Amino acid sequence: MLGLSPEDWQAIELTLRLCLYTTLILLLLATPLAWWLASGRSWLRTLVQSVVALPLVLPPTVLGFYLLIVLGPRGPIGATLEQMGLNHLAFSFEGILLASVIYSMPFAVQPLHEAFSTLGRRPAEVASSLGAGPIDRFFSVILPLTSGGFIVAATLTFAHTIGEFGVILMLGGSIPGETRVLSVLIYDHAESMNYAAAHRLSAMLLIFAFVVLFVVYAFNRRFRTVRF
């Protein structure tokens, strides 16, 4: 189908799985983090905000390099995992999932931060005066009023994870079915002079990226939750 080989399909399936897990994990992590960031000003918040935004400016190879050191068999986390009888995280799906979560975090946090800041504290205060506890407030008031921000955050995170290359190559290498995602496979195709295969996958990603950005900007016009 579409002239794609079984290894192409394997990479597509792996990439979608990586993007889906990354997006779900990040929405769970970024929501409380963005709420906390939006609920006041302090030096600690500025510090956390800067750390979260780091992947925006760092070369992916830098992030990938340090993750390889920390998560590899000799690294503090990798070694601890080995001692517990588990595998270290370098060159594994779990490893690139963790890397994706870190690498795409600003794309989840910033739209939510912006959405929560625009919303302000008042709707939550009103809900609490009417007897709604924190969880109830979140689902009955905050989520419906910032749904645009959540859609933008999820879409950008998903799309940005598809575009990951440097971090994955550093930390995950190119193991079929484990770490060889689309961007890495395109690189492999091009390296082995299989331009036709590289071209098919590249064109797919190009169209996908365009559609995603179009959707984000369309939502953005309606909700004004994020600015680039």
Add this chain to the structure above:
Amino acid sequence: MQLSIKVDWRREQFLLNVAEQFEMTGVTALFGRSGCGKTSLLRVIAGLDRVRGAEVLLGESVWQKGSAFKPTEQRRVGLVFQEHSLLPHLNVTDNLLYGYKRTKPEHRRQHPEQVFSRLELEPLLGRRIDQLSGGQRQRVSLGRALLTSPDLLLLDEPLAALDTQSKRDILPFLLDVTRDSEVPVILVTHSPDEVQRLADRVVFMDQGRVTRTLAIEQAMADPASPLFADEGPASILRGTLDEADASGLRTFTTDNISLLVRAGSARSGEARVRVLARDVSVALDDPGRISIRNQLRATIVASTPIADQQQLLTAQLADGQALQIEVTAWSAERLGLNVGTEIWALVKSVALME
């Protein structure tokens, strides 16, 4: 029931230092200029701001003390904010019922039908929030707060953001709710007019501190009270308003005095009138044939010189309420108006506070 509050909150350019006990019956007004800390005090009472070391107790229940802190949603307070605070993703009905649904059935004293009809909300049900005027929004906010059957109703300048017409639209409802309901009310306001209309007790605040707490009658008896606007000292009389008679006048009666007031749209029943001190003249004898119809017997209980050679007399009416009278110092001396003198107070103008 008493509300006891202790808070010491200092930040740059800001201070709130209060240690007071307030009697929680009727309407307590927190009165002062903007920036005096009255809204901050309300937020501490509501639990919206958690200030370290603060203490808030309502009757027997501890809302904040030491490390104990009851969050707002467990305090059972009804809140009406200054600006429009309806939830924009819900329509009028869903806004009104948001708190009602979250109130335990055994706590429900107010029910939708009765609140809807009391605040005349039926025509608004089902509308979107952006289809409401400012006054209607505040009316819905008030209804929404009432439907939680709160133990304490907190109103943060509920009229301040409204134009004159909207204010006039909502005031009768506010009066009705604050007068009849058993729920104690704390009203934050910087408007002397709102205090005179609504308050039973005034807490004066200045620069983050409570300067005085007075019953409304006492607060109005002070010739230098900040409650007096350009018109100078005034008295508030409480009584009952009857229906209009054939001549278009209505009778306002208290225990044993009665005044004629011009017919307004106000509902009959419990009411307040305001009499400006400069609209009252004094006669020592029954004035007999005279154009002023409202003539009250009274005894002078205090006499204070105020600016411009004027004397402010406080006279006790037959029902015990106080009436402020402004006369020239010259008249006071010529007529021998001293404490204990029995007089006829001639009231030229009575404003019904509708």
